[in-house]
Each structure stands twice: as structure tokens, then as C-alpha cells.
Amino acid sequence: xxxxxxxxxxxxxxxxxxxxxxxxxxxxxxxxxxxxxxxxxxxxxxxxxxxxxxxxxxxxxxxxxxxxxxxxxxxxxxxxxxxxxxxxxxxxxxxxxxxxxxxxxxxxxxxxxxxxxxxxxxxxxxxxxxxxxx
Numbered sequence: 340x341x342x343x344x345x346x347x348x349x350x351x352x353x354x355x356x357x358x359x360x361x362x363x364x365x366x367x368x369x370x371x372x373x374x375x376x377x378x379x380x381x382x383x384x385x386x387x388x389x390x391x392x393x394x395x396x397x398x399x400x401x402x403x404x405x406x407x408x409x410x411x412x413x414x415x416x417x418x419x420x421x422x423x424x425x426x427x428x429x430x431x432x433x434x435x436x437x438x439x440x441x442x443x444x445x446x447x448x449x450x451x452x453x454x455x456x457x458x459x460x461x462x463x464x465x466x467x468x469x470x471x472x473x
Contacts, residue, residue, distance in 0.1 A: 341388035345381035349373040359457040366397050367452040375446045386417045423459045
């Protein structure tokens with residue numbers, strides 16, 4: 340992957356890749372990071388390569404699976420969104436449906452997925468785990 344140096348320096352163990360069973364299997368990746376500010380800037384920088392880096396892992400549409408170059412340009416453009424009170428960056432298809440997103444859900448956690456329901460479930464579970472451990 341073409342991960343920016345800022346994120347490489349702040350990445351921590353462990354990470355988690357998994358499937359959330361919602362309307363089919365929805366893939367997700369949870370990364371632990373050490374610095375929110377550095378991660379935020381690094382994720383914005385990574386957006387230029389994020390689609391390419393994760394297209395196979397998340398089964399994202401490729402140029403060969405689309406009929407026009409306009410769709411490819413539009414599909415890779417990240418936009419701001421909010422889910423479950425968490426700022427996110429999303430990619431929508433030509434129909435306006437979200438097909439790829441990431442969110443820095445707290446000071447130390449980044450979630451990358453293809454489904455907002457999966458993001459919401461991960462946020463909910465992390466919040467519940469935090470309440471139990473305190």
C-alpha cells in the first residue's frame with residue numbers, strides 16, 4: 340500500500356480485519372493509531388491512493404467494471420459525511436450510494452469499510468467496550 344509516512348509512524352498494534360454480516364458480508368479494517376492530528380492529516384493525504392490500495396481487499400469497482408471514465412473520476416472522490424456523530428469521508432457511486440468510507444472514530448482508531456451500517460456497528464461495540472472496561 341501507499342500509506343503516507345505520517346500514518347506509518349503513528350500506527351500501533353493490534354489492527355483488525357473482519358467481516359460484518361449485514362446485507363451480505365461487509366468487510367472492515369480497524370487501525371490503531373497514536374496521534375489523532377497526524378492521522379487526520381495523513382488520511383487526507385492517503386485519499387489519493389486509498390481506493391487503489393484497497394480495491395482488491397474490499398472488492399471495489401475497477402475501471403474495467405465501469406463503462407465511462409467519468410464514473411471512475413467521480414467514484415474516487417471523497418466527500419465529508421457524518422454517521423453516529425462521527426466525521427467520515429465517503430465515496431459514492433453514480434447513483435449516490437456510499438460504496439467506500441473511512442472514519443477516525445476516536446483519538447486512536449480508524450475504521451475503513453464499505454458500509455455505513457458496519458461503521459455504526461463498530462462504533463457501537465467500541466463504545467460499549469469502553470464503558471465496560473472503565
